Amino acid sequence: MNHLNHVIGNVIAASARLGLGYAERMLTDVRPDQFARFATADGQVVESNHPCFILGHLSLYPERVVTELGKDASAIRPSETFNKVFSKDAKCVDDVDGTLYPSMDEVVAAFRSGYEKAIETVEQAVDDSFLVENPNEAMRAKFPSMASAHAFYLGGHIMLHMGQFSAWRRMMGLGPA
Template sequence: MSQSGNLIGEMIAASAKLAMGYADRLLTGVGPDDFARFAAVGDTTVQANHPCFILGHLSLYPCRVVSQLGGDAASIEPTDAFVTCFNKDAACRDDVDGTIYPNMDAVVDAFRRSHQLAIETVRLATDDQFDAPNPNEAMREKFPTIAAMHGFYLGGHLMIHMGQFSTWRRIKGMGAA
């Protein structure tokens, strides 16, 4: 399981793997026609993040984890289109005609591939690597070390958005995952 010198990475990976399993369960029963659509209750549309936006947004962060731990993130770098659609300042929009966002397969694939590589990378990193100061100056006060930042990216951040996904499912009448 874990080896001396990489306990932090194993802890972060365990949380990330749990969140990824939850994401897979949440995707059960979600089809391409609903993936980028707001949910509604009766005649009231709920303007909350839909699965496409959630998974697309989350796919933007694993490349930071990989590159900041010395890995090669080239295979998971988000495209300009992904950054435009899913960055932290983008608004989630109801994609009625299926023309705003990339298709479901592309988004789910980017989400899964990027997080899998990030999980593999944190498992191989040493505790000394995680002790380094967070290179993201804007986030350093909240997350002073790489361990703190990546623990958030692959733990809290994932689960915040999985909660949104779960709520979307409930509004759609899909039930718990």
């Protein structure tokens, strides 16, 4: 493989790996019974995204990256439940009884497998595949090329939500990861 033909994908993959590693650290000491719960600070519930919603939401995007690069994403396709409860239009809710969201194991597995497949896919993609117009019309004004869209989905988007996860950890008394 000519590495000069895979520069863009390797740049994107480097950011994605950093985000995936950060997410793994964020999961340290998070218990299943608190995974889908709002944090509390000084006895007050803070209505901010919890880890379940964060990782579930992020797990929706690797399929898009893999599919747009012409590869088979069937193994990481989000379920209807994931699409419903974790979409960009869904509202994060406090799952007091543990019945509203998929389990921690299921969400974490979907997140991990999706990003591992997306990283593998961008690394294997030739630069020309990133230099085409973003097929997502709604996002094209912000991210005109496939490269800019996938750099966001596998870089900035992850880190934006990791900031939420980090704040949740601190409010929950888990400290930095």
